[in-house]
Amino acid sequence: MISKVLLLEQCFEVYDEQSILISTLPCAGKILAAFGSSFYVINNLADDIVEVYNPLSQRLSFIPVADKIVLKVINDAIIVRNGVFIESYDILLNKLYINNTTAAYSKLTEQALVDLRSSTKQHLEIINALKSQMAVNDYYSHLPRLSEISKLLDEIRKLSTD
Incomplete structure (x- = not known):
């Protein structure tokens, strides 16, 4: 599990419970949110995207998010919020679901x-x-x-x- 994240001049340093450095991620114009040990979510404000990295600093995916706020990561789903709207991006399905479950289901094949x-x-x-x-x-x-x-x-x- 992640115990702390340090924002340095050029990067984020991510440490585990034993204060061992487990990852270094570039941070220019970015905000990092860490969830458990599976994902690091970086909100790149300059490009208006959310990038999803695994613990080895490999980018798994990125999504356009405009002014949304990342709320959480549950398994492979990224939950983001824009005002009262809840949206989730499922990496497995490569789909962005908007507003509510009914709307999301109606868009699916x-x-x-x-x-x-x-x-x-x-x-x-x-x-x-x-x-x-x-x-x-x-x-x-x-x-x-x-x-x-x-x-x-x-x-x-x-x-x-x-």
Whole structure:
């Protein structure tokens, strides 16, 4: 996991929990947001793009985002916000989904919908495995918003089976 990110004159330095340097990324005109150990998301303000890097500093993808703010990375999906609109970019499907789930689904071809359901199922499996591990370690007592997360998971389950 990432423990700290230093903004230096020419680059970002990313360190793990033992304060070992795990990555160096160029930072000219960029803001870095780090999530777990899987992705580094860089918002390049000069070019209006979000670039997604893996821990080895290899660029995985980039998306035009105008004035959006990166909210989080969940598995292969990047969640960004522009005002009240929520958008997510799924690297697997190479698609940008806008406003809400209904609008996103309406844009999909039949095969893309099958791929999205498969991707959603994989995301749910990862989340459920994490929930099981959390239950074993009694982490739930530290998560007052768990009911909100559970409601969201239920909604995702419904969408993936529709």
